[in-house]
Amino acid sequence: MLFFSYFKDLVGREVTVELKNDLAIRGTLHSVDQYLNIKLENTRVVDQDKYPHMLSVRNCFIRGSVVRYVQLPPEGVDVELLHDATRREARGG
Amino acid sequence: MVLGLRNFTERTGDGIGQPVLDTDNGEELMCVQPGVDIVLANRTRESHGTLYVSNKQVIWLSDVDKAKGYAVDFLSVSLHAVSTDPEAYPVPCIYTQIETDPDGYESDNSDSECSDTLDLSRIREMRLIPSDPSQLDSLFEVFCECAELNPEPNEEEGEEHEWIFSADQMVDEEEADYISQNPAHAIGQSNGDHDLAHTVLQSLRMLRRWSMTETTPIIDSVISSK
Numbered sequence: 330m331l332f333f334s335y336f337k338d339l340v341g342r343e344v345t346v347e348l349k350n351d352l353a354i355r356g357t358l359h360s361v362d363q364y365l366n367i368k369l370e371n372t373r374v375v376d377q378d379k380y381p382h383m384l385s386v387r388n389c390f391i392r393g394s395v396v397r398y399v400q401l402p403p404e405g406v407d408v409e410l411l412h413d414a415t416r417r418e419a420r421g422g
Numbered sequence: 423m424v425l426g427l428r429n430f431t432e433r434t435g436d437g438i439g440q441p442v443l444d445t446d447n448g449e450e451l452m453c454v455q456p457g458v459d460i461v462l463a464n465r466t467r468e469s470h471g472t473l474y475v476s477n478k479q480v481i482w483l484s485d486v487d488k489a490k491g492y493a494v495d496f497l498s499v500s501l502h503a504v505s506t507d508p509e510a511y512p513v514p515c516i517y518t519q520i521e522t523d524p525d526g527y528e529s530d531n532s533d534s535e536c537s538d539t540l541d542l543s544r545i546r547e548m549r550l551i552p553s554d555p556s557q558l559d560s561l562f563e564v565f566c567e568c569a570e571l572n573p574e575p576n577e578e579e580g581e582e583h584e585w586i587f588s589a590d591q592m593v594d595e596e597e598a599d600y601i602s603q604n605p606a607h608a609i610g611q612s613n614g615d616h617d618l619a620h621t622v623l624q625s626l627r628m629l630r631r632w633s634m635t636e637t638t639p640i641i642d643s644v645i646s647s648k
Contacts (some may be wrong), residue, residue, distance in 0.1 A: 348500065350519075364573045368566070372503070385510060386503035386517060388559075390566050394574045395500040395521065
């Protein structure tokens, strides 16, 4: 559940979610569930020229399985903590 | 499972009533919303329909033409959103993106927009317009709830070991070696190690499902950003 917990800590921050269909959506992380489905608020499409019709939506639910990347705010990344956690995970396996 | 949008015509009551659901497999109706119009891709708005949301799929049935209806499984709904920006679409609506069969990708949406022959399986966007915009938020929540009831299938056991050990990108190689040579030398070993292992398996499985082929860049970026 590392990534679930990790994303939960990022709630309220601005993230950019890049989908496997190349759409990138920026917004405030509202919530994330165990399937890594992501809810964003006050979203906007990063590449507006390419996706003009999706200029902005108020609430957006993104299916976890279609997410390619989540770009995190640098200040939201505690490298030491993550490094520790991934080590523990590796050992647990 | 069929990806994408499809025609739906099975109604109860001699074909004029509610949609016929797969109740034998636990399908049940979560929400019925009359007075909903639908727009597929950039096609014209189709008026006077009723929206049925089950725990498996979204069904829109025309009130006018009883032979007309569309359905899409929640498994194919990549994204849904409340669209209220008139620049995005003139009227408030629920905007959805639909995952289509990759074989249909070579020709773009424009095909279905231009020609009258409608290939539903290629439709990648659907808008649902309730006559009363104040229903948008509750509809959105119902969609969220149902999407969460439909996680990706096929994340069965048996693949997990392969995944864990093929993911040595997760830790640098030195560390992977260290771990394999010193399996007992784990920091968290004192208590609850079993639980930890279980948690790890779960999260890895989840991660794998989350992004079947493309997990490593995320992990790489986490590690390399130090």
